[in-house]
Amino acid sequence: MKGYLGIDVGSVSTNLVIIDENDNLLTSHYLRTRGQPIRAVQEGIKKTGADSPENLEIAGVATTGSARRLAGVIAGADTVKNEITAHAVAASHIVPDVQTVLEIGGQDSKIIIIRNGIVVDFAMNTVCAAGTGSFLDHQAARLNVPIEEFGELALKSNNPVRIAGRCSVFAESDMIHKQQTGHALPDIIAGLSEALVRNYLNNVGKGKEILPPIVFQGGVAANPGIKASFEKALEEKVTVPPHFDVMGALGAALIAKRLMSRSDKPTRFLGFELSDFQYEANSFECEDCPNNCEIVNILVGGELHARWGSRCGKWDQIEEKRTG
Amino acid sequence: MMRVTYAHMGTSTIVFKSMLEEIGHEVIVPRRPTPKTLSLGVQYAPEFACIPFKLVLGTYLETIPRGVDMIISAGGYGPCRAGFYGELHGRILREMGYNPDFVFFFPPLKKPVDFFRKIIQLKQGGSWRDLFRSCQRGLKKLKAVDDIEIRSHEIRARELKRGDTSRAFRKSLNYLEEARTTKEIEEARREGLGELDKVSINPDFEPLKVGIIGEIYVQLEPAANFYLEETLGNMGVVPKRTIFLTSFTRRDVVAHGDREAKERAEPYIPLVIGGHGQNSVGDVVHFAEDGYHGIVQLAPFTCIPEIVAKSIMPHLSKVKGIPVLTFFIDEQTGQAGVETRLEAFVDLMQEQRKNNSA
Incomplete structure (x- = not known):
């Protein structure tokens, strides 16, 4: 059975839902972010994995919310969407x-x-x-x-x-x-x-x-x-609506499903086991020009996994253009 | 020779620098405002002054310790309080124990005698002929800077590798900064445009077009508007500002403002409300008729002209069928909130375009 995972990481709560191919809600989780988005995502994914049906295969993942980019890297998202669009998609779906x-x-x-x-x-x-x-x-x-x-x-x-x-x-x-x-x-x-x-x-x-x-x-x-x-x-x-508190995550799941149904690429989802990985984030200030951008590094098990924050794009490794 | 400085305002800095140097001054070049500049400005500015006032004050405070004799700025008329900002900056600086000379330029057609007196003060012993030539070159350079910037926005939205355009743009500006003679400026312009044309792009990509309206300082200074144009470019959008210094010099500095924009604004707002408030309304009409997909309005928090213009936007947006997103800019330096809104705005415009073509 195929499922689509939506993750909404806001400043107060982190929400995760899985929908099936017929848009039915399979699991829904609401956690407190408590200023630690990485931990909240790891914990949420672990709980979601434990609650989902045995034969479930995640076919697409989307993240949203103010920590959407960070969450996207940690979970291996197929798309990262702003929360305004995600909320609109979910609301239009229900009503x-x-x-x-x-x-x-x-x-x-x-x-x-x-x-x-x-x-x-x-x-x-x-x-x-x-x-x-x-x-x-x-x-x-x-x-x-x-x-x-x-x-x-x-x-x-x-x-x-x-x-x-x-x-x-x-x-x-x-x-x-x-x-x-x-x-x-x-x-x-x-x-x-x-x-x-x-x-x-x-x-x-x-x-x-x-x-x-x-x-x-x-x-x-x-x-x-x-x-x-x-x-x-x-x-x-x-x-x-019945799932009023996880609408952002529901919107993200719907967006993931729409995207993957049009694509023949496999999902980039890193699996429910990612809570075992050691994630770490640090930052430094680039001094190569007067912009003094703050560059954020995301390390997995001590190795650089993703990086962003530079205005010129020189440090970025995961940036993608809409043009492509 | 005087040690002269002025406020940092986008790309114009390099042009002011060469013009003032040519008439024999040493220029203390202002640096682009940073969050530190803002904190400095906020510390000494009246609380309810708008963000341009604070950033400019912060810029002066960073520049003055490098040795400044004279600050050149613009004064103004009409209901916008920015007309008094130069005077107020001067008083605050004097209270702090600094004493640079201030030269405020007012529109020459409104106060011709005053304008000439100030020109003579700046020109010192130099000949009128040299001054005229220097102004000519300055205008040419300004035009070249604007041409290159406009081209960069068109290229960035289509670039294949993020950052290529911005790098080429900086290179082009360096060429122009060094160019002195008319011939050199022309050459630098050509080479600059050439650098941009070397950026590899997706020629089939149809970017969205967004018009940028609003107050002049927050339009022109990327450090004050969250690098809006670059951010939009990175999202595959071609931004077009309404204010470029070349057009501004022609319309507002020399003459009495953009007559066309005012005519277009007439049905919605028939009177002068100060600043660029009336232009903002007229420019929406212009962009809508020109096939643009959306408008971003930039306004300093507490800016009356833009607040008035904003209150007309819901009606205008409906009548003209063009979405408008307004940013009130104050002390926040977080980019995330702006990016979220811009991403959603891009989604909105894409959906509308898809819907209109279906």
Whole structure:
């Protein structure tokens, strides 16, 4: 049986899925990256290997997410794709006539506008925390509420308080003030959810034409409070797909499958055993010109396996051009 | 003879250098801004000044200790605050105990007397004839630099081995840097273009074409725009900036701006909003009508003219059927976020092209 592996290595989580030839999801894993993408990929691949059917043969691999290049080298990816495209592919697969994708992850958030199955516009926020999962995480910790219960609590509120948006620093001081004046916890949490949604729509979603069907994915989609706030703000139904937290990886797997079905080359996948290899990354500054590029070396078992980071391409060994 | 310097702005540096040397000055050549330059600028600049202000201040602070008597810069009119930047740079430097002379040039057609007074100050004892000749050669060199750069963008998108074009481009610039006489400049231009033509390319590859619009400094200085054109070239895209110093000199320095761009912008934004805000709108219309596949707008964070232009983009993009990606540039030096967006933008344009031809 043939399977296709998608790996999404983000700043907060590392996700892996395998799909079969009929696009059915065979395995799905969600791990914390914890600042160690190499380890997360190794561990994820090991777990995925252990969970996959015996007769499974990996016929294609794609990586995505902010560590997509690194992950691509470690796993032996057939293609490396940006997470915006991966998320759009996954959303279109689950909801074929989707027109808007809202994606909120730990450190960034995106909006993708799709018309007739084609991405026509997108925006991504990586600078400001006010519209991302880390904002919620942080406030949940302040309020001593486990993040998993955050959403359910918000739904209990009939009278959300207004909490300042724009900046998580303003939101926090506003929230403390409301706490001290005696507002109920569910009202404060519902207010926070609305503040996050307002931030997202004013910042990432600014100037975008948000039309239904709307799909909401990414780690924060686990939070029913945020989903409700989106529905209230947009006055439209918002769909959270069943695998909302691994959509990037699912998109990558679909991309791998499409690519390999058009190609007669074998996959470059290095196998499920790669957790046994010793990976190491180091870097140096090239001083051959004023660019002073930071060159990253990836070593496998002490030997140079891949290298990137130079602007002129002189140190690169794995760079490929779209031209070729 | 004075020890003279100016702000680093892309490839223009080599032209300013030879022009000033020819009229008898020693030129302290500014280096390309690095993250260190930025940190230095940020430390002494007002917090809400835009990135061009900070990078230029940082550049001065790196250049002045090498011995500088005079800084040459441009002043301006209109709603963009960059018109005051030279003055403010001067005050900050003086407060820090440096005391170089500042010469700000304003558009000569607006302040002719002032312009001539400054030319006389720069020219010192030299003859008018020599000055005229030097300007002529300078313009010729500027044009050659721009020609070579435009060709490099066309070649890079099609190159077979990554980096070949950039290497050939640097070589070509070196030829031009050394060229002094009109004849030498012409020769260097030809040889430079020849170097680029030697790069092996895939002639059948149909690259996407992307127009680059926005504020002048972040357009012209690759260190300020994450080396946007090179990055796009590496993704198989031909970028085309709207601002080249040759066209800028003709339109904005001597005259009153690009009339055509302003006319095209008229239906969307009929008034002057400062900087290149109006041009940005007009240029989108131009690129869309010229068959480009997308637009990248470059704007310094807090830049009012570009913020106004950006607010018109969703409508314009829809009416003209061309996707627009905007980057607000501030202190971030991470390339990854920019590359992710550019890759996704390239995917988007490819899909649209496929769809339109189907």
